[in-house]
Amino acid sequence: MRHRISTWFALGAAGVSLLAAIGFSLLINAV
Amino acid sequence: MQFAVRGALWLVVYLMVVVGPLALMLAGDPPAARGFWHELSIALGFIGLSMLGLQFAITARFQPLDSPFGLDVVLRFHKEISFVAFAFLLAHPIILVPITPLGSAIYDLSLLTWTGVTGVIALGLMVIIIVTSMWTERFKLAYEWWRLTHGLLGVAVIVLSLVHIRLSGYYVDTAFRFGVWVVLMVVLVGSYAKVRIYQPLRLLRRPWVVEAVESTAEDAWELTLRAEGHDGVHFQPGQFAWVTLDTSPFAIREHPFSFSSSAERSDRVSFTVKELGDFTTGLNRFEPGTRAYLDGPYGVFSYERNEAAGFVFIAGGIGISPIMSMLRTLADRRDRRPMVLLFGAPTWADVALAEELDQLSQQLDLTVVYVLEDPPEGWRGETGVLSSDVLDRHLPDWPGGTQYFVCGPDAMMDAVEGSLLERGVTEDHINLERFDLT
Numbered sequence: 001m002r003h004r005i006s007t008w009f010a011l012g013a014a015g016v017s018l019l020a021a022i023g024f025s026l027l028i029n030a031v
Numbered sequence: 032m033q034f035a036v037r038g039a040l041w042l043v044v045y046l047m048v049v050v051g052p053l054a055l056m057l058a059g060d061p062p063a064a065r066g067f068w069h070e071l072s073i074a075l076g077f078i079g080l081s082m083l084g085l086q087f088a089i090t091a092r093f094q095p096l097d098s099p100f101g102l103d104v105v106l107r108f109h110k111e112i113s114f115v116a117f118a119f120l121l122a123h124p125i126i127l128v129p130i131t132p133l134g135s136a137i138y139d140l141s142l143l144t145w146t147g148v149t150g151v152i153a154l155g156l157m158v159i160i161i162v163t164s165m166w167t168e169r170f171k172l173a174y175e176w177w178r179l180t181h182g183l184l185g186v187a188v189i190v191l192s193l194v195h196i197r198l199s200g201y202y203v204d205t206a207f208r209f210g211v212w213v214v215l216m217v218v219l220v221g222s223y224a225k226v227r228i229y230q231p232l233r234l235l236r237r238p239w240v241v242e243a244v245e246s247t248a249e250d251a252w253e254l255t256l257r258a259e260g261h262d263g264v265h266f267q268p269g270q271f272a273w274v275t276l277d278t279s280p281f282a283i284r285e286h287p288f289s290f291s292s293s294a295e296r297s298d299r300v301s302f303t304v305k306e307l308g309d310f311t312t313g314l315n316r317f318e319p320g321t322r323a324y325l326d327g328p329y330g331v332f333s334y335e336r337n338e339a340a341g342f343v344f345i346a347g348g349i350g351i352s353p354i355m356s357m358l359r360t361l362a363d364r365r366d367r368r369p370m371v372l373l374f375g376a377p378t379w380a381d382v383a384l385a386e387e388l389d390q391l392s393q394q395l396d397l398t399v400v401y402v403l404e405d406p407p408e409g410w411r412g413e414t415g416v417l418s419s420d421v422l423d424r425h426l427p428d429w430p431g432g433t434q435y436f437v438c439g440p441d442a443m444m445d446a447v448e449g450s451l452l453e454r455g456v457t458e459d460h461i462n463l464e465r466f467d468l469t
Contacts, residue, residue, distance in 0.1 A: 005100060006108035009042055013049065014115040017082075020050040021074035028057065029064040
């Protein structure tokens with residue numbers, strides 16, 4: 001299980017970062 | 032649970048550093064937006080750059096970061112997240128091609144700007160970093176050279192990226208905004224100085240010498256080091272250290288070896304090492320008295336972190352090293368819990384430390400089962416590999432929790448893990464140690 005944590009973290013970080021990028025673009029285009 | 036909480040906290044910290052600078056770019060008086068796709072592309076570029084900087088910090092062997100996961104998992108994350116960072120950085124120009132003059136520059140080089148050139152070179156260097164890391168053996172790159180070029184190319188990518196964002200000058204149009212990026216990158220890249228400067232300076236004050244190098248099996252050695260003028264290293268049995276032999280602790284020539292000696296003795300430690308490459312071949316060339324340095328301990332593969340009513344150890348070849356450390360420690364501590372060791376090897380000549388294992392099975396409540404692929408004539412033990420059938424015949428059915436420790440070649444560990452899961456052993460009872468750190 002321990003060895004798969006890195007993959008879950010990498011996928012989680014990718015997902016959250018992508019959402020943050022989308023949020024950044026939406027926000028700056030809204031103001 | 033405590034480790035899980037600390038692990039989750041580190042993920043939150045990681046994400047804050049990744050997306051934090053984006054929020055700062057929004058602060059104050061942000062420039063006018065240029066459409067959803069354009070700004071998404073910019074955000075992906077910034078996030079990719081933060082991730083690149085963080086690659087240095089997460090490989091700097093910080094104990095508080097490594098202890099919840101194990102250094103092997105942290106290095107695996109470093110490898111996996113590099114693909115995410117590269118995907119983000121590659122998406123950055125690809126999104127811009129159809130919506131900006133960038134696309135025209137592909138056909139008309141006179142339109143190319145320094146912003147574009149620095150970005151393209153940085154991406155090209157990233158491709159080199161990834162390709163040389165994935166196929167180090169194919170490129171016949173010596174480990175030391177790979178590590179040196181890996182780091183230097185990484186720094187080059189960061190410097191080029193900083194020039195790139197400064198030249199593009201849209202969000203990074205003020206000294207403050209550019210300063211944020213420069214400081215962030217200097218702190219993150221600089222944190223790696225812990226491995227290359229701070230740690231070696233500490234190690235200089237804690238030297239070791241080679242006490243003995245003994246052959247323990249075909250192509251395997253037991254390297255014993257003695258602390259010189261200090262109390263040595265306090266480790267958990269099953270952990271490993273980076274060892275430097277006959278050179279300065281500043282040298283890149285260091286190797287991760289698992290302790291094989293008892294954790295009850297800190298000033299005299301041993302490592303069982305298999306001949307795998309230039310450095311480990313003919314390890315007895317290091318005479319007693321040779322200067323050595325030891326950076327560690329690292330790793331989480333230890334029975335001390337996984338208390339249980341009994342233990343099953345499954346070793347493939349040189350994977351016996353960390354398990355030997357646990358068995359020797361358990362014997363020194365007069366542990367009475369039941370234990371089974373399944374030890375797989377190609378031939379009897381590859382079985383390290385068999386005599387001592389026999390002694391340990393007298394001192395401990397330990398059953399040792401050897402599994403040989405190519406057994407000698409008259410062999411009555413198990414033959415073949417550590418298959419499901421072999422496990423079925425020898426795995427105990429003790430009441431209460433049992434912890435399983437598996438160490439050996441990747442293919443063997445994958446197969447054994449699968450067999451254990453099939454038998455209903457839960458993942459939190461299976462501990463694996465992968466030697467492929469690099």
